[in-house]
Each structure stands twice: as C-alpha cells, then as structure tokens.
Amino acid sequence: MPHPYRTLTSPHNDTLKHLARLVQFARDRRKDDVIVLEGIHLLEAALEQGVVPAQCFINEAALGRSEVSALLARLPQTLSPLVVPEALLGKLTSLSSAPELIAVCPRPHPPRRSGSCLLLEDIQDPGNMGTILRSAAASGVMEVFLSKGCADVFSPKVLRAGMGAHFVLNLHEAADLADVLAGFAGRKLVTHLEGSQSLYAQDLRGDVAFVFGNEGAGVSPALLQQADCRVRIPMPGHAESLNVAMAATICLFERVRQLEVSLG
Structure with missing residues (x-):
C-alpha cells in the first residue's frame, strides 16, 4: 500500500521549525539523539545498513521521480512522510537548493569492538x-x-x-x-x-x-x-x-x- 501523505505548507509550522533547528544546530540533534540526512543518496546508504528514519520530509516537486518513489517504497508502512513545497524545503536545508527529501534518523550508539x-x-x-x-x-x-x-x-x-x-x-x-x-x-x-x-x-x-x-x-x-x-x-x-x-x-x-x- 502507498504511504499516506500529509502536506505542510506554513513556515510557522512547529514541526518544520523544529526540523530547521535540527539541520542547523548540533546541540539540538544531540538533545533529540538524532541525525539529519539530506538527499536520497544518504538515506539509501542508511537504509542499506538497517537504519530506519523516524521522520521523512519529501520535496513536493520530487514526488513523481522514480528514484524517490522507489526509496519511499522501502520505508516502513508505519512512517507517514510529510510533503513540503520545494521553496519552503529550500529554506530549511543546509544545501544550496532543496534536496529530494530530508530524513530524521536515530543517532547510532554502536558497542565498542576489538580490532584495528x-x-x-x-x-x-x-x-x-x-x-x-x-x-x-x-x-x-x-x-x-x-x-x-x-x-x-x-x-x-x-x-x-x-x-x-x-x-x-x-x-x-x-x-x-x-x-x-x-x-x-x-x-x-x-x-x-x-x-x-x-x-x-x-x-x-x-x-x-x-x-x-x-x-x-x-x-x-x-x-x-x-x-x-x-x-x-x-x-x-x-x-x-x-x-x-x-x-x-x-x-x-x-x-x-x-x-x-x-x-x-
């Protein structure tokens, strides 16, 4: 089944304001114990290693792209992506232009292992x-x-x-x-x-x-x-x-x- 989408259009939305702080400030990422991935390639790399995003914000202009659709199909059905207009997402990202998506994922805390x-x-x-x-x-x-x-x-x-x-x-x-x-x-x-x-x-x-x-x-x-x-x-x-x-x-x-x- 396709993921249900909800569109966020206001720059004053609390969820988007919080995302902006996570992108900009290390202290906020550490406080929430999360990392922020901008673009499909980083999320693909994370998914390959079993990392499951807690939130996913999709660029509205990228919704029809095949690579984005394929990536969304790999997300758990319990996760409901949020769609954001491209101009608004462009104001939230650290990139020079709006990426296809921004994902918020749990910060990893791996056990210490032996070896080099x-x-x-x-x-x-x-x-x-x-x-x-x-x-x-x-x-x-x-x-x-x-x-x-x-x-x-x-x-x-x-x-x-x-x-x-x-x-x-x-x-x-x-x-x-x-x-x-x-x-x-x-x-x-x-x-x-x-x-x-x-x-x-x-x-x-x-x-x-x-x-x-x-x-x-x-x-x-x-x-x-x-x-x-x-x-x-x-x-x-x-x-x-x-x-x-x-x-x-x-x-x-x-x-x-x-x-x-x-x-x-």
Whole structure:
C-alpha cells in the first residue's frame, strides 16, 4: 500500500521549525539523539545498513521521480512522510537548493569492538573528517573513536563528505582517547613530523590503533606519550606537512597494502 501523505505548507509550522533547528544546530540533534540526512543518496546508504528514519520530509516537486518513489517504497508502512513545497524545503536545508527529501534518523550508539581502530583528536574541518571516514570505511578499519573536541561527526557537511561511510563504521563520539589507548592490545601509532621511524618500516598486519590530531596543534602530548611509535610519512619533495585526511589515508592504505602482500 502507498504511504499516506500529509502536506505542510506554513513556515510557522512547529514541526518544520523544529526540523530547521535540527539541520542547523548540533546541540539540538544531540538533545533529540538524532541525525539529519539530506538527499536520497544518504538515506539509501542508511537504509542499506538497517537504519530506519523516524521522520521523512519529501520535496513536493520530487514526488513523481522514480528514484524517490522507489526509496519511499522501502520505508516502513508505519512512517507517514510529510510533503513540503520545494521553496519552503529550500529554506530549511543546509544545501544550496532543496534536496529530494530530508530524513530524521536515530543517532547510532554502536558497542565498542576489538580490532584495528582510528582515534581522532579534535579534528575540526568537516571535509577532513568526512574524507577520513571514507578512507577508514574503504580500508576496512571500522572502529573510529572521536574526542569531545571533534567537530560534530553527524553534521550535514561531514555527512556529505563521508558519502555514506557513517553507516558502515562504528563511530564512538566523545570518547576518552587515553582510555581507549590504555585498553588497546595492539600497536599504537601516531604520525609525527619528527617521528623517528618511517611508516613504511612498520609491520601493520596485526591490530593497529592509528592516532591523528588537530589540524593545527597535532596530537596532544598526553596521547603522544601513550603511543608505541611516532612515525613519519617520508616526503622527499618540498611540502612541510600533509593534510591530516591525506596522512590518515596513506597510513590506512599502507596497512591494506601489507595485508594484500601477506596474502600473496
């Protein structure tokens, strides 16, 4: 059976005003324990991993599109999508124009699991954050711990940059990174411009915790002290340093390379 639709046309509607706050403010998303997905591609990625939206706001102009109809057919029958005129939805979104839909979903709280992991300390740039998450997902490192000082990992900008990576990773927000490292049984590596050992001299085939710090300040002294090894990424050219997202990607895929070689 098709979903019943209800149309919201007033910008003063309380439901739409609340949606606007959820899109704009991390504190409101955290208070409601939700995330906001803008566009069909993010919702598709979420549905693939079993995430069920609590609310879905449909762009009235997109109702007849086949990809939107197919996506709506995958929603539970208990969910009644709300239709919003395109001009009004365009005022609510963080995008430059109105998306096909906006979905509000429960914020994930995955259990902590063993294995290789990524520790992110006070990463602030949404683009960096999203790129790091994409690289982690692609490399098979599924446990990601984020300090309290990180940008909101479920902000609209990070979600867009992550391209669906959020829904295959286990993201642990506001984590005590020192505690995570203290309880980690594998190798603990941090990249450092003055690292004494090359990344490419490290054996990364077992469980590894990779630690990356703030774009300007780097990894804090407290976490540096907990690392087994401070490694450098060789740079024979003229750059002084690498962007943190690039450094994380190089480290993650050096691990992939070593695993591939060990398998023959």
